[in-house]
Amino acid sequence: MSRVLVTGGAGYIGGTTVALLLQRGFEVTVLDDCSTGHADSVPAGATFYQGSILDGDVVRKALAGCDAVIHFAAKSLVGESVEKPDLYRNNNIGGSQVLFDEMDGAGISRIVVSSSAATYGDSKVQPILETHKAHPTNPYGETKLAVDNLLTDLCAEENFAAISLRYFNVAGAMKIDSGWLTERHNPETHLIPNVLKATADKPLKIFGTDWDTKDGTCIRDYVHVVDLADAHLRALDALKAGAHEIINLGSGGGYSVREVVTTSSKVVGYEIPAVEVDRRAGDPAVLIASIEKAKSMLGWEPTRDLESMISDAYQSLTAV
Ligand SMILES: NC(=O)c1ccc[n+]([C@@H]2O[C@H](COP(=O)([O-])OP(=O)(O)OC[C@H]3O[C@@H](n4cnc5c(N)ncnc54)[C@H](O)[C@@H]3O)[C@@H](O)[C@H]2O)c1
Known part of the structure; x- marks a missing residue:
């Protein structure tokens, strides 16, 4: 072994x-x-x-x-x-x-x-x-x-x-016999857990809605x-x-910040509180991985979509 x-x-x-x-x-x-x-x-x-x-x-x-x-x-x-x-x-x-x-x-x-x-x-x-x-x-x-x-x-x-x-x-997160393995960063800088933790008092900040992308918000690969x-x-x-x-x-595709917020609202069943603010210095508009090498060398490609990532993250956060 x-x-x-x-x-x-x-x-x-x-x-x-x-x-x-x-x-x-x-x-x-x-x-x-x-x-x-x-x-x-x-x-x-x-x-x-x-x-x-x-x-x-x-x-x-x-x-x-x-x-x-x-x-x-x-x-x-x-x-x-x-x-x-x-x-x-x-x-x-x-x-x-x-x-x-x-x-x-x-x-x-x-x-x-x-x-x-x-x-x-x-x-x-x-x-x-x-x-x-x-x-x-x-x-x-x-x-x-x-x-x-x-x-x-x-x-x-x-x-x-x-x-x-x-x-x-x-x-996303993984369910095992003893519970969920999930993101427990402090501070949490990643978008999906922060979207799920947003409240009316502390809404999610969407940095820039005038980027040269399909809906004006930044695109990242999850x-x-x-x-x-x-x-x-x-x-x-x-x-x-x-x-x-x-x-x-990566996914080889990418999702916009707005797509993450919209999909999260669907998963949690209420509208995620969010405010639109100016662009953040240093943010590129789009970051997407080519995953052709992972496919050919590892025989790997992602099997779970954005909704599954958000749904698992949400279940893990609400289970604690
Ligand atoms: N989370 C992401 O989106 C992401 C993206 C790209 C790369 N990475 C890389 O993936 C790896 C894991 O990231 P993560 O999100 O799980 O972070 P994490 O902070 O949850 O995990 C890192 C672990 O390393 C341990 N560690 C740090 N320094 C150590 C040391 N000197 N000796 C022993 N343990 C030490 C920490 O205690 C922690 O448990 C990191 O190398 C990170 O740079 C993460």
Whole structure:
């Protein structure tokens, strides 16, 4: 039986991937410092070490008996990364370096990593292909690109087998026996949970209605967290020694902010309170992933639509 180390497995996407791994018969070890994750989000059945990827000793212990790693552990708030770039460099790049060194020392060379659309920066050409020149516009995106570059070197020099999955926007939730695995970010910066939490006193802000898009609001690419987790398991199967692949994950289509609000109103059965305000500095009008490479290399495509993402997110929020 195969054992996988999941760093960041107490977080939103990591916890969901742990649950899917366990369902599919893998053994799982989780390493998470719970800086933004939650110990009670680690699904039962996983071996859990609470500690940091910056700590070589705990990484070594967590790697024992594993033959592959899925690496989610990172700080991921763009605004915070602008205020505290050194914290982001230390945690995301420095922590990954410790992890990779310990893997190398233990003879473990198979790894799937969370990368991000933030590595691309702005793009006039949509959908964005993996061959698009990476040009991050914030420290968070820079750290994700730096980790991808470390992996390219490790594959070339140490025969690692690596896949970086570049997610665009992730949404939805997963029901397991003990309840829902869902987004528990603080602060929450993602659109769908914030739409669902909007009230008459604190309405959702729609930033700009005069963009050059079909309904004037920004378009983003969302993928259901369970579809995303499934892509990680497929990536484990697709790893090849000496090769580092970068693969986008998204819907390949995209939804406008107004579509998200309208679909959410339908799901919850009342009109989501929303106000239209000016554009926000730095927002691109459209961000959509090309997912042709995910289709051809992983045999993956999303199976759950926007309504399913919102419905699962809503059920998870109202169940707590
Ligand atoms: N959620 C999205 O839409 C999205 C989009 C693109 C990329 N990503 C990437 O996906 C990954 C998971 O994101 P998420 O939304 O689940 O975030 P999350 O904050 O819920 O999960 C990240 C986990 O990593 C842990 N962690 C952070 N630093 C650590 C360290 N030094 N040692 C051990 N654990 C540490 C946190 O405690 C947390 O449990 C991140 O790498 C993020 O950059 C997320």
